[in-house]
Amino acid sequence: MTGPSGDFLPRLEEALRALGMVGDLRHAPLMLGYLEQLQRWNKAYNLTAIRDPAQMLVQHLFDSLAVVPPLRALQGQESATRIADMGSGAGLPGIILAICQPQWRIVCVDAVHKKTAFIRQAAGVLGLTNVTAVHGRIEAIEPLGADLVISRAFASLADFAALSGRHLVAGGTMAAMKGRFPEDEVAALEADTEWRVSGSVELRVPELDAQRCLIYLGSKGKE
Secondary structure (H helix, E strand, O other): OEEOOEEHHHHHHHHHHHOOOHHHHHHHHHHHHHHHHHHHHHHHHOOOOOOOHHHHHHHHHHHHHOOHHHHHHHHOOOOOOEEEEEOOOOOOOHHHHHHHOOOOEEEEEEOOHHHHHHHHHHHHHHOOOOEEEEEOOOOOOOOOOEEEEEEEOOOOHHHHHHHHHHHEEEEEEEEEEEOOOOHHHHHHHHHHOOEEEEEEEEEOOOOOOOOEEEEEEEEOOOO
């Protein structure tokens, strides 16, 4: 795949190496295939405000890839983990997780029909049989029974927990992708909900000079 800044494949391969994901180099064509689908649909359906292909590569693809290593460490690479991606938008990070981890079952949830329609189309074109798209409001759909519930720039930590916590199995983990560590959101979460921050990981997104972190949430009753 090429764009204004040249061939994206070498940049993607370099990013995967920087993230310690050499074993995922074989998945690079699928990742670029997803990006191509996103660009094509975005012209007609406005799925994302980012329209420049080179910016999509970094701010969507690389940003989503950055959470794969910590999630693998948390869940185990060979486990049959069920993951719910809340407010998935165009399938980020859900589609990327599905490409990297064929054993994981990914459910992408969004309230905007054109976005879940895109996820279904992209999964079909890419042959991703481990992806399901659910159109509906997170608080209204049937509980998903997920081992891990993740969101990317979706809502405050308190709102994320309140809306999405019921979709976890007992002992499951919530994971929120954020920019700078949100001290105020953490304080509100722990003061006003039954959830607490159980851990966090600093993320380094290749080619992106901005702070990113992954915050894990657990029930206050879970020791």
